[in-house]
Amino acid sequence: MNPLVTTLIAVVAIALIGFFGTAFGAGPDTGQTTQQATNWTAISMFAGFVIITLGITKWAAARTRSVADFYTAGGGITGFQNGLAIAGDYMSAASFLGISGLVFANGFDGLIFSIGWLVGWPVLTFLMAERLRNLGKFTFADVASYRFAQTPLRSFAATGTLVVVAFYMIAQMVGAGQLIKILFGLEYIYAVILVGVIMMMYVLFGGMTATTWVQIIKAVLLLGGATFMAIMVLLQFGFSPEALFAKAVEVKTGLAAATGKSAEEAAKAGASIMAPGGLITDPISAISVGMALMFGTAGLPHILMRFFTVPTAKEARKSVAWATTWIGYFYILTFIIGFGAIVNLIPNPGEYFVNGDLAKGLNGGGNMAAVHLANAVGGNVFLGFISAVAFATILAVVAGLTLSGASAVSHDLYASVWRHGNVDSDTELRVSKITTVALGIVAVLLGILFEKQNVAFMVMLAFTIAASANFPVLFMSVLWKNCTTTGAVVGGTVGLIMSVVLTVLSPGVWEATLGNPKGSAWFPYSTPAVFSITAAFVTIWIVSLLDRSARAQKERALYPDQMTRSETGVGAAEASAH
């Protein structure tokens, strides 16, 4: 056995012991969420998940010899497996706990976000999937820079990747820390370090092979657990959605009446969960959020990277079809789970609410609806299972993010920009492993740094940047013959800067996070996506048309060959044989 692997397994073992050890002397509450009693069932189930996935990592380590193995598992993943892995990469704890929590609170409104998170997939399938597979090798920068000057374009793409990864990562790490306090009854900092170390082991030793299997296992556990919960809920109502909804309206009406509302007002409050409420107010925000979610999916580097793990365009298409199916199915489940939580939790305030008081909210906060429902329908063991799965979910997402950040540094910045492609596989592999360790440390530090911050806007910001910087550059470079290096880099940069600056000036950050008075935000809408995406496309278009340089002429002349390869796959990177 590789001595390094042995050492690191020992390190994790020690970390786990330390982690169990400290559980006895649960420290003072330091964050926004309250630490709960230590949950041994959940901790043992999570430990089981970690042991199994580390076993897989050991198996994968023996198969990770070249850069192709590390970045793309040698291109040997099947469409069905990749579909599950994409779903595992995409279904975050935020979408599981957050959406079911939103449904628990507001009913119908939860559905709006679910749909937004799903509709990017078909667009990615119809317009990009096979072109990505036919043009790319390891990163989406391979595709975007296919006929362009390598240094500027890859520098831009790597920046776009790292910025998106950073914001997405912060949200995941802070989420992990908050969750562990509630789910396992352990301290914030242990969660952050544990996620950092275990994730680093998956990526460092097992590369894409281990990351893929971690994501597949997590997807299966999450889908299985959510299916069980939804079935148990529907079983209570003889599989009649109408009966479930009727009971939920009745419970919510009773809740409103108990807080002193008149019968008429209470009935109105009860019925409101069946209709759109305050989530979407002005049409501009509605369209803007919709565009960020729809096109952001097609610009997330850790998702795009998964298209290079399959051998052919046929398998790439199958992957997204399966991914869309699982993700869509999962969102329907979260909707049922949210309603199940209404009918199961609100009638039992003593068990699930702070001090048994309905007005004080759920124990552990509104995002815990699905977790408490697990207890209500499956008892303590199932509660442990769902808690462990929620935490494993974060691990799988963070591993995918780290791998994509590491490949942007080693493949795009180091091998292509710095060494102009003159680098052997072993050196590039070493650089990607060093980067993985560095990113792991950065992730832990960011998790600690942002502990007390409100990070709710960060996932949306990551989607906005992906939609406004990465997606327009990728789309135009692949589909528009007149696009040039200068046009792509300038346009993408405009999209990147606009999305960050306007997000900071929007109410969600300027008022809710930075604490400025209400109404003082410079930018009135929830996300700038509609403006930043448009600005990026228009800038790419104008700057490319004005670009009269010799390089631009050459790049336009290369388009027909690129188009032929992207449409047929002739000359595409082959899967490396084992």
Added chain:
Amino acid sequence: MSVEAWGQIRSNPKFQTFVKKRNRYSIIMSVLVIFAYFGFILLIAFDKAFLAQQIVPGGVMSLGIPLGVGVILFTIVLTWIYVRRANTEFDAEAEAILEESTK
């Protein structure tokens, strides 16, 4: 080697027709999804009462819920329709064109 093959493929008029046909299909499918989704979002922004109305008078099920779940199912079904056609009909056609062009 590839460069030569690309040139041969491109000079085959069947290839041009094929690419146009497949791209038109991709765009139509994309537009359908975009219309379904933004139609739903704009309905929420402009006409909440329409979505709030009960399907069966006296029941609780509102029109918005089957419509929303419908958008999810529509998205999944459309993706499979596209993938099925691309993986059988289009791939077979592309392969025939490649063989004919690079003979």
